[in-house]
Amino acid sequence: MTPLPPLTWLQAFEAAARTLSFTAAGRELGVTQAAISQRIRLLEDRLGHKLFVRHPRSLTLTPAGQAWLPSIHDAFSRLAEGTAEVFGGAADHSVTLRTTPVIQQDWLAPRLARLREAHPEVALRLVSAIWPDDFGPEGADIEIRYGHGDWAGVEALSLGEEWLVPACAPAVAERLRAPAELAGHTLLHALGFGAGWPAWLEAAALSGLERRCDSLACDNQVMTLALAARGIGVALAHRRLLAERDDLVVPFDPGLPCAERFWLVRPSRREVGDDAGRVWRWLLAERQLSGG
Structure with a gap:
């Protein structure tokens, strides 16, 4: 055949x-x-x-x-x-929302109860995307992407300015009073981001300090934050993702401003269903409440 x-x-x-x-x-x-x-x-x-x-x-x-x-x-x-x-009929009316795993866990999950309360009629389907190539115009009604917002064929609205800050367990933070005291600690790297520890250390006037640190690289930010919460090292995190967490703290500033940021995205040339429109408007309102 x-x-x-x-x-x-x-x-x-x-x-x-x-x-x-x-x-x-x-x-x-x-x-x-x-x-x-x-x-x-x-x-x-x-x-x-x-x-x-x-x-x-x-x-x-x-x-x-x-x-x-x-x-x-x-x-x-x-x-x-x-x-x-x-x-059943739910498959015809479900709204597919594609996001990075870290956005799902630290930004979207704390808000889902409110979304379901506001729109109990909406059948929501969450899809994960780790790498930029996982995103695209097919298969999703709405996306939350990370980047510069310059994608073709979509409507993109920023969630707001982004700052990268160190994040670690409270017990580790007690031993970190200044950025120079990162020496000897494990720096947790999330691959695929435009800015990382070298850029943050340079902004803190500590270029080259990473050579005096252990290093552990992960292919996603969810894992670096999970390791940091367990006291295994210090991760770089987007400040907005820490607002709902009590197992991670920021031991010190400065924060590194990011040229990239998170965006609400939907195809600009596709007819929007009623349920997808409701979810889009709800996310826009939540973006404004979050300071986006």
């Missing part, structure tokens, strides 16, 4: 065949016209048949495309019916 093409290719074909426009299909699926064109091209290469005739300003289906389209419509209809039968 010939392996089925990826679902995203089939979605691109179905939307483009129904609208006879790569641009309209991209708008419907929340991706660019170029992305739809590429998926169709890959699909045609996989099948060994052309599916569209590309005219200067329009598209038409080839005989092969016309013959295949009813099967694709039937397959998507059966998939939707099966999903509703097994999982």
Whole structure:
């Protein structure tokens, strides 16, 4: 049996065949016209048949495309019916919110009870993303991203200015009265951030101090903060993420201002569902209450 093409290719074909426009299909699926064109091209290469005739300003289906389209419509209809039968109507109305694990744990989790109280009708689905490439216009109604806010095809609203500060267990903080006393301690590094311990130490006029410290690197900030809370070392944390924690303290300033920050993000070319709109407005209000 010939392996089925990826679902995203089939979605691109179905939307483009129904609208006879790569641009309209991209708008419907929340991706660019170029992305739809590429998926169709890959699909045609996989099948060994052309599916569209590309005219200067329009598209038409080839005989092969016309013959295949009813099967694709039937397959998507059966998939939707099966999903509703097994999982009920909530799957059709759930709001997918994609964030970094540390935002989920330290910013979103303390607020979820209030969100559920305000909107008990919303079925929320949380998805984790660790690396920048994990984010994207597909599969999520709303995202909280970290970066410069210069992504194409999205609406992005800043959660506010960010400062990196040292964070450690209270018992460790008792032994740290000044930044120079970090010498001999373990510095916990979270990979993937634009600024880290070298930049913070330089801002504190202590360049090179990291050479007198032990080092432990993790691929996410959740782990560095968990280790710091257990007294294993000192992490760098975004100040806003410490507001709801009582197991971590800031032993001293200065804070290092970040060029990057956290952003509320949603696709700008996708129709927004009622529930997704409610969650978006609630997060905006929470952003303002948090000083964003």
